[in-house]
Amino acid sequence: xxxxxxRRKRISSVFVAFCAGSVLLALVPLAFVLFFVVSQGIQSLNxxxxxxxxxxxxxxxxxxxNAIVGTLILVGLGGIFAVPxxxxxxxxxxxxxGTWLASLVRFAADTLNGxxxxxxxxxxxxxxxxxxxxFSALAGGLALGIMMIPIIARTTEELLLLVPGxxxxxxLALGATHARAVFTVVVPSAAQGIITGIVLAIARIAGETAPxxxxxxxxxxxxxxxxxxxxxxTVQVYSYASSPxxxxxxxxxxxxxxxxxxxxxxxxxxxxxxxRLESLSPR
Amino acid sequence: xxxxxxxxxxxxxxxxxLFGLVLVLLVAAIGAELVRQSWLSIETFGxxxxxxxxxxxxxxxxxxxxxxxxxxxxxxxxxxxxxPIALGIAVFISELCPNRLRPPLVFLTELLAAIxxxxxxxxxxxxxxxxxxxxxxxxxQALKSLPFFSGPPFGLGMLSAALIxxxxxxxxxxxxxxxxxxxxxxxxxxxxxxxxxxxxxxxTAALYYARTGIVGAVLLGFGRxxxxxxxxxxxxxxxxxxxxxxxxxxxxxxxxxxxEFSEAADDLYLNALIEIGLVLFVITLVVNSLSRLLxxxxxxxxxxxxxxxxxxxxxxxx
Amino acid sequence: xxxxxxxxxxxxVLVASAxxxxxxxxxxxxxxxxxxxxxxxxxxxxxxxxxxxxxxxxGSGGGIRQITGQTVFFGASxxxxxxxxxxxxxxxxxxxxxxxGAIVPVYNIPGVTGELKFTGELLANIYLGKVTKWNDAAxxxxxxxxxxxxxxxxxxxxxxxxxxxYIWVDYLSKVSPEWKSNVGVNTSVNWPAGVGGKGNxxxxxxxxxxxxxxxxxxxxxxxxxxxxYGTVRNAAGEFTKATVQSVTAAAAAAAxxxxxxFRVSITNAPGKGVYPISxxxxxxxxxxxxxxxxxxxxVDFVKWALTDGQKYCAPLGYAPLPDSVVKxxxxxxxxxRTS
Numbered sequence: 021x022x023x024x025x026x027r028r029k030r031i032s033s034v035f036v037a038f039c040a041g042s043v044l045l046a047l048v049p050l051a052f053v054l055f056f057v058v059s060q061g062i063q064s065l066n067x068x069x070x071x072x073x074x075x076x077x078x079x080x081x082x083x084x085x086n087a088i089v090g091t092l093i094l095v096g097l098g099g100i101f102a103v104p105x106x107x108x109x110x111x112x113x114x115x116x117x118g119t120w121l122a123s124l125v126r127f128a129a130d131t132l133n134g135x136x137x138x139x140x141x142x143x144x145x146x147x148x149x150x151x152x153x154x155f156s157a158l159a160g161g162l163a164l165g166i167m168m169i170p171i172i173a174r175t176t177e178e179l180l181l182l183v184p185g186x187x188x189x190x191x192l193a194l195g196a197t198h199a200r201a202v203f204t205v206v207v208p209s210a211a212q213g214i215i216t217g218i219v220l221a222i223a224r225i226a227g228e229t230a231p232x233x234x235x236x237x238x239x240x241x242x243x244x245x246x247x248x249x250x251x252x253x254t255v256q257v258y259s260y261a262s263s264p265x266x267x268x269x270x271x272x273x274x275x276x277x278x279x280x281x282x283x284x285x286x287x288x289x290x291x292x293x294x295x296r297l298e299s300l301s302p303r
Numbered sequence: 304x305x306x307x308x309x310x311x312x313x314x315x316x317x318x319x320x321l322f323g324l325v326l327v328l329l330v331a332a333i334g335a336e337l338v339r340q341s342w343l344s345i346e347t348f349g350x351x352x353x354x355x356x357x358x359x360x361x362x363x364x365x366x367x368x369x370x371x372x373x374x375x376x377x378x379x380x381x382x383x384x385x386x387p388i389a390l391g392i393a394v395f396i397s398e399l400c401p402n403r404l405r406p407p408l409v410f411l412t413e414l415l416a417a418i419x420x421x422x423x424x425x426x427x428x429x430x431x432x433x434x435x436x437x438x439x440x441x442x443x444q445a446l447k448s449l450p451f452f453s454g455p456p457f458g459l460g461m462l463s464a465a466l467i468x469x470x471x472x473x474x475x476x477x478x479x480x481x482x483x484x485x486x487x488x489x490x491x492x493x494x495x496x497x498x499x500x501x502x503x504x505x506x507t508a509a510l511y512y513a514r515t516g517i518v519g520a521v522l523l524g525f526g527r528x529x530x531x532x533x534x535x536x537x538x539x540x541x542x543x544x545x546x547x548x549x550x551x552x553x554x555x556x557x558x559x560x561x562x563e564f565s566e567a568a569d570d571l572y573l574n575a576l577i578e579i580g581l582v583l584f585v586i587t588l589v590v591n592s593l594s595r596l597l598x599x600x601x602x603x604x605x606x607x608x609x610x611x612x613x614x615x616x617x618x619x620x621x
Numbered sequence: 622x623x624x625x626x627x628x629x630x631x632x633x634v635l636v637a638s639a640x641x642x643x644x645x646x647x648x649x650x651x652x653x654x655x656x657x658x659x660x661x662x663x664x665x666x667x668x669x670x671x672x673x674x675x676x677x678x679x680g681s682g683g684g685i686r687q688i689t690g691q692t693v694f695f696g697a698s699x700x701x702x703x704x705x706x707x708x709x710x711x712x713x714x715x716x717x718x719x720x721x722g723a724i725v726p727v728y729n730i731p732g733v734t735g736e737l738k739f740t741g742e743l744l745a746n747i748y749l750g751k752v753t754k755w756n757d758a759a760x761x762x763x764x765x766x767x768x769x770x771x772x773x774x775x776x777x778x779x780x781x782x783x784x785x786x787y788i789w790v791d792y793l794s795k796v797s798p799e800w801k802s803n804v805g806v807n808t809s810v811n812w813p814a815g816v817g818g819k820g821n822x823x824x825x826x827x828x829x830x831x832x833x834x835x836x837x838x839x840x841x842x843x844x845x846x847x848x849x850y851g852t853v854r855n856a857a858g859e860f861t862k863a864t865v866q867s868v869t870a871a872a873a874a875a876a877x878x879x880x881x882x883f884r885v886s887i888t889n890a891p892g893k894g895v896y897p898i899s900x901x902x903x904x905x906x907x908x909x910x911x912x913x914x915x916x917x918x919x920v921d922f923v924k925w926a927l928t929d930g931q932k933y934c935a936p937l938g939y940a941p942l943p944d945s946v947v948k949x950x951x952x953x954x955x956x957x958r959t960s
Contacts, residue, residue: 028501028503028504029501031501031503032501032502032503032504035502035503035506036399036502036503038387038391039391039392039394039395039398039399040395040399041391042387042388042389042390042391042392042395043391043392043395043396043400043408045388046388046389046392046412046415046470046473046474046477047411049415049470050411050414050415052426052430053418053422053423053426053470054414054418056422056425056426056429056430057418057422057426074659075663076656076659076660076663076664077656077659077660077937078660078936078937079663104322105322105325105326108318108319108322108323109319109322109323109325109326111319112316112319112320112322112323113323115316115319116316116319116320121320121323121324122323123595124323124327125323125324125326125327126595127591127592127595128326128327128329128330128331129326130522130523130526130587130591130594131330131584131587131588131591132326132329132330132333133522133523133526133527133530133587134525134526134529134530134583134584134586134587134590134591135333135530135583135584135587136529136530136531136532136556136557136560136561136580136583137530137532137557138532138557138560138561138564138580139333139337139560139580139583139584140333142340142564142577142580143332143333143336143337146336146340147332147336149692150690150692153690153691153692154692155647155692155693166329169326169329170326170523170526171523173326174519174523175479175482175523177519178479178482178483178515178516178519178520179482179483179486179516181515181516182483182486182487182513182516183486184488197308197311197312197315198311198312198315198316199311199312199314199315202315210486212482212485213482213483213485213486216478216479216482217479217482219413220413220416220474220475220478220479223413223416223417224416224475224527226417226419227417227418227419227420227421227422228419228420229419229420229421229533230532230533230561233565233679234679237647237649237675237677237679238675238677239675240659240662240673240675240676241645241673241675243645248645249647249675249677254419254421257419257421258421259655259677259678261421261425261822262652262678262820262821262822263655263656263822264656264821264822264825264839264841264842264844264845264846264938265656265845266845276419276421276422279419280414280417280418280419280422283417284410284413284414284417287410287413287417288410357811358811359810359811360782360807360808360809360810360811361804361805361806361807361810361811362805362811428823428826428827428830429826429830432830433830436830436831455773455775457775457816457831458830458831459816459827536780536819537819537823540816540817541780541816541817541818541819542812542815542816542817552816552817554780554817558780561781562780562781562782562817562819563781563782563809565679565680565682565683565686565781565782566680566681566682566683566781566782566783566784566808566809567682567782567808567809568681568682568685568686568702568703568706568808569703569705569706572809
């Protein structure tokens with residue numbers, strides 16, 4: 021063997037050990053937190069939780085049915101707003117990477133990502149609540165959507181940039197328009213990654229309270245009206261966790277558990293869907 | 304046919320560009336709104352706002368320095384802790400781990416991201432902070448004289464905040480880094496191995512190839528840390544002070560804004576709070592500019608290297 | 622397909638008509654009365670099934686801002702609005718006290734299980750950072766017979782703005798001239814010492830977890846979390862514990878000099894058996910609101926809450942209003958235009 025090989029091999033082994041160690045290290049707090057949430061939340065999960073509205077303290081059988089539905093609606097609204105803008109912006113940034121507009125969009129996306137959720141909430145309050153004198157689910161969805169955009173856009177951009185140029189060129193050589201080449205060849209080959217971006221964005225906003233406090237407010241009653249305040253798991257959990265009552269605390273934990281479950285289920289479904297998509301795309 | 308194609312391509316460019324423009328306008332609108340709603344405070348305090356350490360709602364004196372300090376300190380620490388681990392995880396999942404282990408590990412990392420920040424905060428108060436307090440109390444006396452470790456062991460403070468932020472940042476950076484690494488063409492790695500590289504060296508080559516994506520992943524994580532509110536405010540002690548000590552309670556911009564916004568009823572107080580939001584906005588802009596410069600210089604050095612060496616096309620093994 | 626369409630239309634009509642009959646009134650404000658308000662709105666909904674009152678606890682300041690911006694029909698606050706805030710509102714606003722609350726000094730001292738006695742001045746000095754150890758002479762002389770350790774005092778205050786803070790510092794300002802001049806009164810102040818917890822539950826959490834700490838929370842938090850809380854010396858010199866009776870007594874003492882708009886602080890109230898750190902919490906309503914139907918319903922609700930509703934207070938840890946104050950309010954509420 022050449023001299024120096026032993027040292028290089030040792031460095032490599034240390035590196036591999038470090039990577040494996042990182043995984044274990046990250047799993048430790050995860051296990052702790054999960055154990056905490058599950059052990060506290062599972063006690064209060066019952067059928068009533070999923071079918072009843074919040075009850076005043078001391079009355080048994082309260083639930084968060086309206087909050088569960090509300091969260092799904094708000095996240096859905098956010099997604100409807102954010103996914104098209106995010107993906108299209110990401111496509112522009114990667115396809116026309118050298119232009120001044122692409123650099124500007126990238127810069128704007130990174131800045132938007134650092135804006136704290138409460139600032140987004142205050143901004144949307146100013147443009148969508150105050151002028152109409154109305155708290156609404158639409159305003160809440162807008163606030164959540166705004167927070168999702170940069171994550172989706174940047175992830176889409178970075179992944180599209182990594183698609184080998186040969187794929188794009190191949191499609192163009194076969195006579196496809198630019199749009200066709202991008203949408204039928206480039207994007208599907210990065211689909212798994214783009215979905216990761218969307219899932220991350222949803223995970224990011226599904227647990228947010230601050231942007232909803234001044235936009236969709238919250239609602240003790242069941243409501244699917246988009247122009248009225250809408251209940252959400254995060255605000256309800258926050259409200260209960262801030263109270264002095266053990267019963268409400270237990271329900272707050274149950275709510276947190278349901279929230280985590282919703283986000284995970286969504287991510288699993290998304291992965292499953294794109295696995296089929298990826299098996300069809302050329303790679 | 305040609306003209307139709309050109310028109311189609313132009314429409315595509317304009318269409319996607321328009322969406323990008325919406326993003327830019329959104330950010331500009333937020334910035335403008337922040338300025339508008341904090342104008343009274345800007346007029347009253349001017350640049351002193353950035354330099355003063357007093358936060359006195361009763362006397363009407365406001366200064367953002369302790370919050371700027373707390374935000375930057377906690378985010379930097381979090382990044383320092385989280386980035387190596389996140390990259391280690393990304394590398395492990397995409398390069399080193401057996402195929403069967405991959406889906407569950409991906410699932411577990413995303414699980415970390417799915418936990419709402421308020422849950423992290425509550426876990427922080429009941430589990431992390433007491434543990435940190437115990438660690439601080441047991442800390443060797445000799446090291447306690449260092450400015451980093453001075454002060455009584457509250458448990459609540461910069462260390463707890465940095466730890467919690469690191470845990471929250473890890474899944475973001477690692478998920479994106481993982482996707483980025485997955486997209487590095489197989490040819491890159493195979494070429495390295497063919498040349499006799501160790502695993503470390505081959506992976507480093509892949510990381511280098513994907514470096515702008517990796518920096519993007521780190522930036523996204525940093526943005527997450529800068530703006531995180533709920534979890535931080537529950538463990539950092541919420542005490543506006545500028546100090547190096549990891550043990551001392553401190554405060555961040557996002558935390559003070561979230562804490563005091565709903566109760567602030569007089570105009571100057573409200574404006575000062577919004578100005579803190581503006582300061583955070585500006586700082587995010589500055590951090591982004593610096594990292595853009597970093598990426599640009601990285602790309603520049605690659606262009607220079609490419610111009611002076613003769614290298615076969617990287618994707619020849621397509 | 623056609624039957625599906627008809628069913629859809631029928632369903633929509635049904636829902637729409639049901640929705641048309643339900644009245645939803647929006648309110649927002651203080652977090653402190655949220656438990657009793659949610660009980661009240663639920664009980665009232667049982668009596669009047671078509672009335673849904675949606676109250677959200679976003680904080681006293683939030684309540685004031687939202688009612689001023691008219692995004693809600695009524696607000697709620699633990700601290701009365703200032704003259705400036707009232708002027709900023711687009712119409713005349715009325716303050717209506719609903720229940721009473723008390724703030725208690727909670728502590729976690731290793732080895733001490735009983736009740737400690739405090740004076741207002743001592744509490745101020747602790748929060749000013751002047752008294753730093755639990756075995757300080759100032760504490761010991763009030764609590765002869767209690768073995769106080771030489772532990773440092775960790776002061777815990779609120780990190781978020783709050784009506785609770787307002788009441789606490791309002792009391793401290795009345796009993797300590799130094800507090801009044803150096804720190805002052807607001808929903809959020811420049812705390813000379815200590816760490817900040819978010820919300821009443823944040824402070825409770827920190828105190829429970831930190832040996833040697835002292836904090837201030839609403840009575841119900843101390844009771845529910847089973848944290849030790851001390852007695853405080855009132856203006857008549859007695860060391861009183863916060864109970865439903867001693868808090869209601871504080872309001873009764875103030876009733877004789879109640880201003881017409883009910884904006885009064887009852888901390889450090891004179892009289893026997895009074896707990897000195899007590900306060901009203903108010904509903905904020907426009908005297909001439911636009912929506913007369915909602916106004917009529919709200920007036921009816923308030924009348925119910927001030928009379929029948931008061932029986933739900935004590936079990937939830939709130940002190941009911943004294944009859945003298947209720948009488949004054951029922952008279953004042955006639956000012957709200959319902960037609």
